[in-house]
Amino acid sequence: MSLILLIEQVLNGLQFGIMLFLMAAGLTLIFGVMGLINLAHGSLYMIGAFCAAAVAAATGSFLLGLIGALAGAAIAGALVELVVIRRLYTKDHLDQVLATFALILIFSEGTRWIFGSFPLFLNVPEFLSGPVTLPGGIEYPLYRLTLIAVGLAVAIGLWLLISRTRLGVQIRAGENDREMIAALGIDIARLYTIVFALGAALAGLAGALVGAIQSVQVGMGEPVLILAFVVIVIGGIGSIKGALVGAILVGLTDTLGGIFLPEFLKLFLDPSTATSIGSSLASMAIYILMAAVLILRPAGLFGARA
Amino acid sequence: MKFVTLAAAAALAIGLSSANAEPVKVGMITTLSGGGAGLGIDARDGFMLAVKQAGNKDLEVIVEDDQRKPDVAVQLADKMIQSDKVDVLTGIIWSNLAMAVVPSVTAQGKFYLSPNAGPSALAGKGCNPNYFSVAYQNDNLHEAAGAYAKEAGFKKTFILAPNYPAGKDSLTGFKRYYRGELAGEIYTKLGQTDYAAELAQIRASGADSVFFFLPGGMGISFLKQYADSGIDLPVVGPAFSFDQGILQAVGDAALGVKNTSQWSKDIDNDANKAFVESFKAEYGRLPSLYAAQGFDTANLLLSAMAKADVTDADAFRAALEAADFPSVRGKFSFGPNHHPIQDIYVREVIKEGDVYTNKIVGTALSDHGDAYSDECSM
Numbered sequence: 001m002s003l004i005l006l007i008e009q010v011l012n013g014l015q016f017g018i019m020l021f022l023m024a025a026g027l028t029l030i031f032g033v034m035g036l037i038n039l040a041h042g043s044l045y046m047i048g049a050f051c052a053a054a055v056a057a058a059t060g061s062f063l064l065g066l067i068g069a070l071a072g073a074a075i076a077g078a079l080v081e082l083v084v085i086r087r088l089y090t091k092d093h094l095d096q097v098l099a100t101f102a103l104i105l106i107f108s109e110g111t112r113w114i115f116g117s118f119p120l121f122l123n124v125p126e127f128l129s130g131p132v133t134l135p136g137g138i139e140y141p142l143y144r145l146t147l148i149a150v151g152l153a154v155a156i157g158l159w160l161l162i163s164r165t166r167l168g169v170q171i172r173a174g175e176n177d178r179e180m181i182a183a184l185g186i187d188i189a190r191l192y193t194i195v196f197a198l199g200a201a202l203a204g205l206a207g208a209l210v211g212a213i214q215s216v217q218v219g220m221g222e223p224v225l226i227l228a229f230v231v232i233v234i235g236g237i238g239s240i241k242g243a244l245v246g247a248i249l250v251g252l253t254d255t256l257g258g259i260f261l262p263e264f265l266k267l268f269l270d271p272s273t274a275t276s277i278g279s280s281l282a283s284m285a286i287y288i289l290m291a292a293v294l295i296l297r298p299a300g301l302f303g304a305r306a
Numbered sequence: 307m308k309f310v311t312l313a314a315a316a317a318l319a320i321g322l323s324s325a326n327a328e329p330v331k332v333g334m335i336t337t338l339s340g341g342g343a344g345l346g347i348d349a350r351d352g353f354m355l356a357v358k359q360a361g362n363k364d365l366e367v368i369v370e371d372d373q374r375k376p377d378v379a380v381q382l383a384d385k386m387i388q389s390d391k392v393d394v395l396t397g398i399i400w401s402n403l404a405m406a407v408v409p410s411v412t413a414q415g416k417f418y419l420s421p422n423a424g425p426s427a428l429a430g431k432g433c434n435p436n437y438f439s440v441a442y443q444n445d446n447l448h449e450a451a452g453a454y455a456k457e458a459g460f461k462k463t464f465i466l467a468p469n470y471p472a473g474k475d476s477l478t479g480f481k482r483y484y485r486g487e488l489a490g491e492i493y494t495k496l497g498q499t500d501y502a503a504e505l506a507q508i509r510a511s512g513a514d515s516v517f518f519f520l521p522g523g524m525g526i527s528f529l530k531q532y533a534d535s536g537i538d539l540p541v542v543g544p545a546f547s548f549d550q551g552i553l554q555a556v557g558d559a560a561l562g563v564k565n566t567s568q569w570s571k572d573i574d575n576d577a578n579k580a581f582v583e584s585f586k587a588e589y590g591r592l593p594s595l596y597a598a599q600g601f602d603t604a605n606l607l608l609s610a611m612a613k614a615d616v617t618d619a620d621a622f623r624a625a626l627e628a629a630d631f632p633s634v635r636g637k638f639s640f641g642p643n644h645h646p647i648q649d650i651y652v653r654e655v656i657k658e659g660d661v662y663t664n665k666i667v668g669t670a671l672s673d674h675g676d677a678y679s680d681e682c683s684m
Binding site: 002004005008009012013015016108109112117118119120121123124129130131139141143144210212213214215216217218219220223255258259262271272275276279280282283 | 339340343344347469474491492493494495497499500502503506507509510522523524526527530531534535536551552554555556557558559
C-alpha cells in the first residue's frame with residue numbers, strides 16, 4: 001500500500017463526504033427549523049439530477065444544466081412545502097414519515113412517467129474531464145477535485161448565510177422558538193417555504209453534480225438519503241457544522257474502510273474470503289461509527305438537544 | 307342456401323377447433339416499476355411482440371409487477387396459480403426472486419420458463435423437469451469473458467463484482483476459463499455508485515486489463531468514472547452493463563469495450579432480422595438482450611403449444627425440450643438440465659449515427675452448456 005494510493009483514497013473519502021454534506025445540510029436545516037422528518041429529500045436529489053440531464057441534453061451546456069437542477073429542485077421543494085408539508089407541522093413524526101414516504105413513491109413513478117424507465121445521459125463537461133497530476137505524482141480526476149471545491153464553497157456560503165444575514169437570524173430564531181418569532185411579526189410560513197426550498201436546492205445540486213459521474217435513474221436518491229440520515233445523527237440533528245463534520249467522517253470511514261479492511265484481513269485469510277468478509281464488514285463500518293458516537297454523545301457530536 | 311350451409315360448416319369448424327386445443331394461460335411476473343424496471347419492461351415487450359405476431363387465440367397472458375421484491379413475487383405467483391389458474395409462469399429477471407418463486411411453482415406441477423435469471427442452484431442439484439431457462443445459466447457470459455481474456459492474451463486481470471450470490475457466480479465463472487494471474491479481486495457493495503476507491507486500487511495494482519460485472523446503474527457509474535480516471539486498460543465484461551437500454555446513458559465512455567453475450571442485434575439470421583425490425587416498428591426503440599430473451603421465451607412456448615396440449619404435462623414437456631422454434635440467436639437447444647446450449651459472442655460497443663450499440667467481433671464459446679448439468683438428475 002503506497003502513500004500515493006493512501007492520499008488518493010483520502011481525497012476520495014473527502015469528495016464523497018462533501019457530496020453527502022450537500023444532502024445532509026438541507027435535511028438537518030429542515031429538521032432543525034421545522035422539526036420535520038423529510039424522507040422525500042432523496043427524491044429532490046433525483047429531481048435535481050433529472051433536471052440537469054434534461055437541460056444539459058436540450059442546451060448542450062453542463063452549467064445551464066446545473067442552474068436547471070437548482071431551479072427545478074427548489075421549485076419542486078417549494079411546491080411540496082406549500083401543498084403537502086405545510087399540513088404536517090402540527091402532526092407527530094409518524095404522520096410526517098408516512099406522508100413524505102408517499103411523496104417518494106409519487107416522485108419516483110412521476111419521473112418514470114415523464115422520462116421513461118431507462119437511465120438518462122449526463123456527463124462531465126469537456127473542460128472538467130480527465131485527470132490532473134497533483135504534487136507528488138498523484139493522478140486525480142479534475143471533476144472530483146471540483147466537487148470538493150464546490151462543496152466547500154457551499155459550506156462557507158451556508159455558514160455566512162446563517163451567521164451574517166437577516167434570513168440567517170430568522171432561521172436561528174426559528175430553531176429556538178417558533179411562537180416568539182411569529183409574535184415578533186415574522187412571517188413564519190414564508191420562512192418555512194424558503195428554508196424548505198433552500199434545502200431542496202442543495203439536494204438538487206448534489207444530485208446534478210453526482211449524476212454526472214454516476215447514473216441518472218429513478219430511485220437514485222434513496223441510498224444517499226439513508227447515508228444523509230446517518231450523517232445528521234452523527235453530527236447532531238439541526239447543526240450545519242455537525243452535518244459537515246459528520247459527512248466527512250462518514251465519507252472517510254466508508255472509503256477507507258472499504259480499502260483497508262479487506263487488505264487487513266488478507267494477512268490472516270486467503271484473498272477470496274478476505275475480500276468477501278472485508279467488504280461485508282466495510283458496509284457496516286459507518287453504522288458502527290454511528291453507534292459509537294451515539295453511545296458517547298447521545299445528541300450527536302454537535303447536537304444541542306438531547 | 308349454399309351460403310348458409312357454408313356458414314354453418316365454418317361455424318362448426320370453429321367450434322370444433324376451439325374444443326380441440328386447450329387454451330394456455332400464462333402468468334408473467336416481472337419488474338415494471340422501481341430501479342430495475344427497464345429490464346422487465348423489455349422482457350415483457352419482447353414476449354408480447356411474439357404473442358401478437360403469432361395471433362394465437364388460445365394463449366392468454368396475465369402480466370403483473372413484482373417491484374423487484376421477492377415477497378411480492380411469491381404472492382403474485384400464489385395468486386396466479388390459485389385464483390387465475392395459470393398453466394405456465396415466466397418473466398422473472400432477478401435471480402433472488404427466481405429462487406423465491408421457481409421451486410414452489412414447479413412443486414405445484416406448473417411449468418416455469420425463465421426469460422433471464424439462471425441461478426446455479428436451479429441448474430445443478432435443484433434442477434426440475436418443469437423448469438426451463440431460456441436465456442442462459444448465470445455463469446455463462448462470465449465464462450465467455452474469461453475465455454475471451456485468455457484468447458486476448460491478458461496476463462494480469464483485475465476483477466470486480468458486487469458482493470451478492472450472482473456476483474460471486476460471476477467471478478467464479480470468469481476464473482473457470484481465465485488462465486492468467488489476477489491483479490486483484492474485489493467485491494463491491496450491491497448498489498454502490500461511487501467507484502473512486504476501486505479505481506485507485508486498479509491503478510495501483512499494475513493490472514493489464516479489467517473484468518467487471520456491475521449490472522444496471524452500477525455499470526453506468528463505473529464506466530463513466532473509469533473513463534474519467536485516466537486509466538487506459540482494456541475492459542471486458544458480460545453484456546449486462548452494455549445493453550441497449552443503458553448504453554445511451556454511458557455515452558462515449560463505453561466505446562470500444564468488449565462484452566460477451568449470447569445475443570446481439572446483428573446476429574445474421576432471418577428470425578433475428580425480422581425481430582429487430584418488428585420490435586423497432588412496434589416500440590420505436592432498439593431491442594435489448596432482455597427483449598430478445600422475452601421474444602424467444604414466447605416463441606418456445608408457442609412452439610410447444612402447436613405440438614402438445616398443456617394438460618398433458620409429459621407431452622408438453624417433451625415439446626418444450628425439443629426447442630423447435632426459430633430462435634433469434636440462431637442455433638439453440640436445451641441441455642440435459644433444461645439450460646441452453648448455445649454460442650456466446652464477443653461484442654464491441656460502437657456508435658451508429660447517434661445511437662450507441664454493439665457489433666459482434668468474434669465467438670467466445672461455441673455450443674456452450676454449463677458447469678452444473680452433471681449435478682442435475684431428472
